Structures are given as structure tokens and as C-alpha cells.
Amino acid sequence: MTEPRLIPISALQHYAFCPRQCALIHTEQVWADNFLTAQGNVLHERVDSGEPESRRGIRYERGVQVSAPKIGLVGKLDLVEREQATGKLFPVEYKRGKPKPSDWDEIQLCAQALCLEEMTGQNVPEGALWYHQTRHRQVITFSAELRQRTLQVIAEVAAMLASGQTPKAVYGKHCLACSLYDLCNPKLMQQDTSTAYTQQLFATDTANEETPE
Structure with missing residues (x-):
């Protein structure tokens, strides 16, 4: 029996930005860098290369690999903070630019929380997006609405990738x-x-x- 394909968490943001872009990358295996993506790659490499450390009761784990077969996701998280006293988890996603008017980044972060919840069995109520351009951490609460929106995008991406079809350009x-x-x-x-x-x-x-x- 063929195992279901696990979707990279990054595909959710690609899909929320543009379904065609998502299909080009994850179905047709097309990729190209520009100045913006190159900057983002450097930022993520810098974040992921950091060693685990503990400060003031918080354990910082970087480049955390996650796999959540129940919701069909796999990926790597930039940073997960864990309160050593309570075990509470707090994912942090690093972004090159600034906060966006749409919910692309929030969906990606929420998906990370859903993966952590499936893997650990504990609730992850919130996380943060850190933007390089503003040098500001934006705390995101994983509301019922955001969770439902994220699960909807996961289902839509799974259906699109399973079809093997690339949407037309808009x-x-x-x-x-x-x-x-x-x-x-x-x-x-x-x-x-x-x-x-x-x-x-x-x-x-x-x-x-x-x-x-």
C-alpha cells in the first residue's frame, strides 16, 4: 500500500500566495532564485545554523524537523522555544520582509503548531513571526478560525498535488x-x-x- 504523500509546510505558504506557484515548485519541480529569495535563504541558513541553548528558563531549538502524518505535513521549523518549567512550546518563524496584508505567514506558522501538537500531544496556543525588515516579533494566536483556515489550505494543497495538475496563470x-x-x-x-x-x-x-x- 502506497503511503500518502506528506506535504512540505512551505507548500502551504506557496499555495496561499499563488496556487500556480505551489504546483510549479512541488509538482513540476521548478525553482529559481531572485534577490528576495536569496536574502531569505541567507537568513534561514543563519537561523538554522545556531546551536541549541538555554536562557532564563527557555530552551531554544533551531532547525527542528517535524513530521505529522495525520494532517499530512512534514518540514523544518526555524526555532522552537520550550519553557523548561512547563514544557510549553512556542514556534518562531523568521521572515525576510515585513508583515503582509494577507494570512500567508500565519497559515505557515499555524501549520507548524499543528505538527508540534500531533507529535507531542500538547496544545500549542500561540507562536511568533519575526520580520527582518522591521526587526519585530509579531505574536500570533492560533484561533479556531486560523486553525480551520490552515486545515482548509492543507486539504486544498493535498488535492491539487494529488491531481498532478498545474493551475492556469492569473x-x-x-x-x-x-x-x-x-x-x-x-x-x-x-x-x-x-x-x-x-x-x-x-x-x-x-x-x-x-x-x-
């Missing part, structure tokens, strides 16, 4: 920040027919044909 302002913009070609894929797309691929300097924007 161009928006968020596309400009995406490292896969050139590979995805959202404007081209959304606006042009396959004939026009083929013409654009094989056009020569002397063809004197109009190409899509």
Missing part, C-alpha cells in the same frame, strides 16, 4: 515579486493562444511578427 501585482515570474510567464499564459505562444518561442529577428507583451 496575473496580479503579486507576480512581480515571484522568483518564478519568467518561467511562469503569467501575462503570456493568461492572454495568448497556444499558436501565438508558439510563434513567440520560435520567432526570429527577421520575422517581423507581433509578439505578445
Whole structure:
């Protein structure tokens, strides 16, 4: 019997940002770095490379591997703080930029808490997002609404990856920040027919044909 595929926690944020981006990365195995992702990689490498330590009754564990088959997730957490007196767990996710208007980051952090809960059997009521651009820690409470939203995204990602289908491109302002913009070609894929797309691929300097924007 084939074991169900465990979804990387990072796929949830990719999906919340753009379902097509999620499919390109996790189904088609397409990836490219830009300046923003490179900065993020350096930040996470710096965080993950830190040694475990204890300060003022708190144990700090970095690069924590988690696996939660019941909810279908696997991943690595930037930082987990544990109160040594009570055992209470507190996940912290590091982000390159600043707080976002949508709930992408909150979903990713909540998923981390759900994994910790499945693995330890204890309740994880809150965690934090730390943003490099603002140097500020934002505490997130894992409300019933956020938990339900996170479980919904997990189910949607699982269904999309199981289908093997990549959603069509839907161009928006968020596309400009995406490292896969050139590979995805959202404007081209959304606006042009396959004939026009083929013409654009094989056009020569002397063809004197109009190409899509």
C-alpha cells in the first residue's frame, strides 16, 4: 500500500500566495532564485545554523524537523522555544520582509503548531513571526478560525498535488515579486493562444511578427 504523500509546510505558504506557484515548485519541480529569495535563504541558513541553548528558563531549538502524518505535513521549523518549567512550546518563524496584508505567514506558522501538537500531544496556543525588515516579533494566536483556515489550505494543497495538475496563470501585482515570474510567464499564459505562444518561442529577428507583451 502506497503511503500518502506528506506535504512540505512551505507548500502551504506557496499555495496561499499563488496556487500556480505551489504546483510549479512541488509538482513540476521548478525553482529559481531572485534577490528576495536569496536574502531569505541567507537568513534561514543563519537561523538554522545556531546551536541549541538555554536562557532564563527557555530552551531554544533551531532547525527542528517535524513530521505529522495525520494532517499530512512534514518540514523544518526555524526555532522552537520550550519553557523548561512547563514544557510549553512556542514556534518562531523568521521572515525576510515585513508583515503582509494577507494570512500567508500565519497559515505557515499555524501549520507548524499543528505538527508540534500531533507529535507531542500538547496544545500549542500561540507562536511568533519575526520580520527582518522591521526587526519585530509579531505574536500570533492560533484561533479556531486560523486553525480551520490552515486545515482548509492543507486539504486544498493535498488535492491539487494529488491531481498532478498545474493551475492556469492569473496575473496580479503579486507576480512581480515571484522568483518564478519568467518561467511562469503569467501575462503570456493568461492572454495568448497556444499558436501565438508558439510563434513567440520560435520567432526570429527577421520575422517581423507581433509578439505578445
